[in-house]
Amino acid sequence: MNISSNDKVNHFLADIQFLSVAQFDTVMAIRALFLKANAALVEDVKYGGLVFNMSDTLIGGIYTYRKHLSIEFSYGVSFTDVNGVLEGSGKKRRHIKIVNDADISEKNVMYFVTQAVMI
Numbered sequence: 001m002n003i004s005s006n007d008k009v010n011h012f013l014a015d016i017q018f019l020s021v022a023q024f025d026t027v028m029a030i031r032a033l034f035l036k037a038n039a040a041l042v043e044d045v046k047y048g049g050l051v052f053n054m055s056d057t058l059i060g061g062i063y064t065y066r067k068h069l070s071i072e073f074s075y076g077v078s079f080t081d082v083n084g085v086l087e088g089s090g091k092k093r094r095h096i097k098i099v100n101d102a103d104i105s106e107k108n109v110m111y112f113v114t115q116a117v118m119i
Helices: 007-019 021-037 102-106 109-117
Strands: 042-046 049-054 057-064 069-073 094-098
Touching (some): 007 021, 021 069, 021 109, 069 109
Antiparallel strands (some): 069 094
16 A cells, blocks of 8 residues: 555554554545645654644644544644634643544534644
8 A cells, every 4th residue: 555655654554444444544534634735744653643744843643542533733722613622731732533434524624624734
């Protein structure tokens, strides 16, 4: 499987696909949103997840867990979030928990990804 120009990313995605096709499909859908939002993003694997960098700055990532995925935003505290979708109480980071594919649209993930790539 060669989805990315980064071999670490390809191996990471292959591992997810091996463990759970459903989770792989969800990761790929979220990954597509990041890459659609800004073609200049550079993807890598760090901290156990698929991360996205812009101008050498980590803007966010996708992390897999047994029963959900988490979309992490490095500067999520500064995002506009009128519906209270973002979770977390850290100094800068916020995240969105994704339990099923419907959460991607119901939680308006693209809205937050767009904010992330504008930082």
